[in-house]
Amino acid sequence: MNIISKIKDQIETTVANALAKAELGSTDIEIEIPADRKNGDFSVNTAMKLTKIAKRPPREIATALVDAMQTEGTYIDKIEIAGPGFINFYLNDAWRYDGLKAVLAEGENFGKTDIGNGKKVMVEFVSANPTGPMHMGNARGGALGDTLANALSWAGFDVTKEFYVNDAGAQIEKFAKSLEARYIQQLKGDDAFEFPEDGYQGDDIREHAKNFIEINGDKYLDSTEQERRDALVAYALELNVQGLVDGLAKYRIFYDVWFRESTIHANGEVAQTIEDLKKSGITYEKDGALWIKTTQFGSEKDEVLIRANGIPTYFAVDIAYHKNKFAVRGFDKVINVWGADHHGHVARMKGAMDAIGIDSSKLEIVIMQLVRLMRNGEVARMSKRTGKMITMNDLIDEIGCDAARFFFNLRQAGSHLDFDLDLAIAQNSDNPVFYVQYAHARICSIIRTLEAEGITLNADADLKLLTDPAEAALIEKLISLPDEINQVAETLEPSRLTRYVLDLAALFHSFYNSCKVNCEDAALTQARLALVHATRTVIRNVFDILKITAPEKM
Numbered sequence: 001m002n003i004i005s006k007i008k009d010q011i012e013t014t015v016a017n018a019l020a021k022a023e024l025g026s027t028d029i030e031i032e033i034p035a036d037r038k039n040g041d042f043s044v045n046t047a048m049k050l051t052k053i054a055k056r057p058p059r060e061i062a063t064a065l066v067d068a069m070q071t072e073g074t075y076i077d078k079i080e081i082a083g084p085g086f087i088n089f090y091l092n093d094a095w096r097y098d099g100l101k102a103v104l105a106e107g108e109n110f111g112k113t114d115i116g117n118g119k120k121v122m123v124e125f126v127s128a129n130p131t132g133p134m135h136m137g138n139a140r141g142g143a144l145g146d147t148l149a150n151a152l153s154w155a156g157f158d159v160t161k162e163f164y165v166n167d168a169g170a171q172i173e174k175f176a177k178s179l180e181a182r183y184i185q186q187l188k189g190d191d192a193f194e195f196p197e198d199g200y201q202g203d204d205i206r207e208h209a210k211n212f213i214e215i216n217g218d219k220y221l222d223s224t225e226q227e228r229r230d231a232l233v234a235y236a237l238e239l240n241v242q243g244l245v246d247g248l249a250k251y252r253i254f255y256d257v258w259f260r261e262s263t264i265h266a267n268g269e270v271a272q273t274i275e276d277l278k279k280s281g282i283t284y285e286k287d288g289a290l291w292i293k294t295t296q297f298g299s300e301k302d303e304v305l306i307r308a309n310g311i312p313t314y315f316a317v318d319i320a321y322h323k324n325k326f327a328v329r330g331f332d333k334v335i336n337v338w339g340a341d342h343h344g345h346v347a348r349m350k351g352a353m354d355a356i357g358i359d360s361s362k363l364e365i366v367i368m369q370l371v372r373l374m375r376n377g378e379v380a381r382m383s384k385r386t387g388k389m390i391t392m393n394d395l396i397d398e399i400g401c402d403a404a405r406f407f408f409n410l411r412q413a414g415s416h417l418d419f420d421l422d423l424a425i426a427q428n429s430d431n432p433v434f435y436v437q438y439a440h441a442r443i444c445s446i447i448r449t450l451e452a453e454g455i456t457l458n459a460d461a462d463l464k465l466l467t468d469p470a471e472a473a474l475i476e477k478l479i480s481l482p483d484e485i486n487q488v489a490e491t492l493e494p495s496r497l498t499r500y501v502l503d504l505a506a507l508f509h510s511f512y513n514s515c516k517v518n519c520e521d522a523a524l525t526q527a528r529l530a531l532v533h534a535t536r537t538v539i540r541n542v543f544d545i546l547k548i549t550a551p552e553k554m
Contacts, residue, residue, distance in 0.1 A: 001102035002113055002482035003095055010074040011042055011089055018068035019046070024061060025053040040080065040088030047085035058085030096472060097463040099479030103534040111481040111541045115489060116157030122325055123149040125337035126248065127164040130240045131175040132202055134247055134392040136371040137339045140417065142392070143408035144368060145337040146253045147494035150545045155489035160331070162257045163244070164321065167237060168265050169314060174199060176229035179236055182209035183228070187218050208236040247393050252401055252547040264320050269328070270312055273320035273356065274305060280355040297351025299344065315345075319352045326358045335492065337366045337413070366492050368413040375421045399424040402548050406433040409498045409546065432502055436539065437551050439505035443536040444552040446517055450529060455518065457533055461526040470514040471531060474507045478538050485545075494546075501542040508535050 008031050015029050027049045034043050047062035054061050062085040069079060077092040103110045125145025128138045146161070153159045166172070178199035185193050186209050199205075212235050220228040241258070248255070264270050274290070277283050282293045288308035292315075295302055305316040325334045338345070346367070350360035373380040373390060383394040396404055403424040410432065411417050429435045450456070466475065477500075484500050487493075517528045543550045 001099070001106065001110075002486070003099035003102065003479045004483035005113075005486070007042065007075055007091065007095060010076065011044065014069050014071060014074065014076065015044055015046055015065065015087075017070065018065045021068040022064045024050055024064060027053065034088065039082060039086070041091045042089045044087050044089075045085070047081075047087060061085060062087050093464070093467075093472075096475045096479065097466075100463050100466075100475050100531065100534055103478055103537055104530060107537055108541060108544075110537060111485050111545075112154050112156070113482050113486055114156040115486050116152065116155045118156065118158050119332040120160070120330060121152055121157045121333045121335065122160045122162050122329075122331045123152065123335045123337070124162045124164055124325075125149075126253070127166070128244060129166055129171055130237060130244060131171055131200055132204060132240075134244065136373065136390065136392070136395070136419075137368070139251070139392040139395055139404060140368055140371050140408045141337045141339065142248060142251055142253050143405045144366065144413050144494060146251075147405070147409055147497065147546055148335070148337070148366070148488070148492060150547070151485055151488040151494055151497065154485050154545060157333075157489070160256045161254075162259055163248075163255045165241060165258055165260045167241075167260050168262045169317065170311075172233060172237070175237070176233045178205050179208060179212075179232040180225070180229050182206050183212060183232060184221070186210060186213060187221060204240075208232075208239065212236070250393065250396055250401070252405070259321075261317060261321065264317070264324055269324055270317055270320040273323050274312070274316060276323075276356045277305065277319070277352070282355050292352070294348045294351065298347040303348060315348065318349065319356070322349065322353060322363065323356060323358065326353070326362065331362075333362050333364065335364045335366060337368060340367060340369050343367055364492060366413050369416045371408075371417045371419055373419050373421060380421060402437070403431075403433050405546060406436075406498060406548055409495050412493055412495050432498070433548065434554075436501050436505040437548070438554050439508050440536060440539045440543070440550050441552060441554040442512065443508070443532055443539070446512075446532055447529075447536070450518060453518070455525065455529065457529050458526050461530040462523055463527055463530060465521075465524050465527040466531060468511075468515050470507075470511040471528070474504075474511045474531065474535065477504050477507050478534055481538055481541065497542055497545060501539060501546075504535070504539065504542075 011031055012029050019026055027046060029044060029046055030049075032043050032045075034040055047058040047065060050056075050061050051058050056064075059081060062081045066079050066081060066087060071079070075091045075095040076089050078090045080088045080090070082088055106112075123145055125148075126134070126138050126142045128134045134142075149159050149161050174196070177196045178201075181193050181195045181199060182205050185195070186206075209232075212232060215235075216231070220231055223231070245258075277292060278290075282296060283305065284291050284293070289304050290306035291302045292305050293302050303315050304313050306312055322334065325331050342365075346365045349365075350363055353360040353363055373395075380390065382388060383390045383398075399421060407419055407424055408417070423431055424433070425431075427434060429438070466472070481500070484496060488496050511531070515528060517525065517532060519525055519528070540550050
């Protein structure tokens with residue numbers, strides 16, 4: 001049950017019926033929650049929007065509307081006009097109690113909605129290059145993408161989580177050359193083979209070459225260059241991909257699909273997409289290469305699709321991949337989580353979709369900004385354990401998965417993030433993930449203590465006894481979860497959930513300090529125990545979406 005949506009529907013119907021009755025014209029009805037609750041629980045600016053249509057002052061329109069409103073059978077208690085013509089709605093207490101009953105009745109399903117209506121949505125995120133370890137951008141993208149996908153599922157969408165494996169193209173060619181160089185160098189000496197200037201310098205390349213030699217010896221020294229490179233890539237790439245799978249599993253991320261770029265080369269989809277683009281009239285040839293007129297989509301310059309050597313560019317392949325998402329696999333919406341360095345790619349990709357007959361509005365891009373790790377007030381670049389660049393796995397080892405996932409969702413994707421490593425492991429209320437987990441542990445302690453005294457929750461607890469302002473504020477926050485999840489689905493901002501659960505934890509602590517749960521009034525004790533159980537349920541449900549553990553003791 002989404003009590004907030006139900007109330008908004010009641011207000012919208014009330015205003016729409018009044019518009020018709022007063023014959024004032026029609027307009028979209030925008031319902032807002034006032035910043036100051038003294039101005040009502042909800043508000044509409046319909047009177048101001050109708051001024052030109054009705055040709056009357058907004059307060060006069062508002063008065064006519066309120067006079068025509070009928071609120072029987074709704075949660076609306078009173079209606080007031082404020083300022084130039086705002087119409088403010090004040091609710092009776094029944095909405096809180098009905099909402100709280102829904103939390104208790106629906107339990108682990110409370111918060112789930114149906115706005116998605118089963119539409120097929122793909123969320124593609126991380127998609128790290130399989131030629132090396134995952135970094136902080138991958139870690140932030142993983143937390144954002146996975147939480148967003150989980151929230152969309154709760155909102156009623158049919159969600160597929162996908163990782164795009166770049167196992168073809170220029171980066172794999174560079175990977176092959178790097179492996180080949182280390183293979184020959186380890187067998188014949190560093191001077192025997194020149195390492196490519198743009199090759200991958202990491203220790204992982206040396207380790208792959210060493211292990212490959214242990215298995216195959218010098219077998220491939222006398223092979224052709226292509227045979228040698230193919231064998232090295234076939235060995236090392238699968239290990240790297242499995243490393244991605246294992247690393248992301250450690251981060252509690254499990255994909256429905258690991259899509260390989262090589263498949264759309266092999267089945268001809270890349271070639272067919274190039275033909276589709278040619279037919280659209282937005283390509284041309286220059287200097288032996290095939291270009292696409294991306295300046296038509298807002299780019300500063302046109303982009304190459306097929307190089308002069310006949311090899312498709314990454315952009316060409318990416319267009320084919322996105323065509324596959326829509327035209328082949330039939331997704332209603334595709335959401336990509338990209339790093340800030342891909343910002344200029346958004347308009348180009350959307351324009352290419354329109355060019356091949358795919359509605360670009362179905363493609364949504366979440367651009368995330370950079371992460372700066374901080375330790376002791378300074379930028380941290382080296383792992384405490386290895387003394388090398390901090391990878392995603394290093395981060396999880398140092399601070400734990402809970403802190404990593406929570407901290408990466410603390411800010412909107414479009415905001416730069418200073419990640420305080422010291423704060424992330426602090427065992428106090430300054431640490432936001434500790435703060436919310438402590439709230440859950442405190443609730444569990446309350447329930448255990450009462451159970452030890454023989455006090456357990458009765459299904460018929462009288463919730464109308466919950467009249468304290470701290471109780472009312474906590475209830476209102478609890479029952480707003482379904483609406484919050486809908487907002488995440490609409491804005492694609494999972495950081496709303498961390499803010500929500502932080503606010504919820506603060507309200508619970510205020511309630512705990514203001515209202516003694518086990519009081520002299522047995523009926524009130526039952527009502528407050530019901531509120532405690534409901535709070536535990538909602539915190540657990542948010543943790544489920546965030547994939548944060550819910551400790552019962554701390």
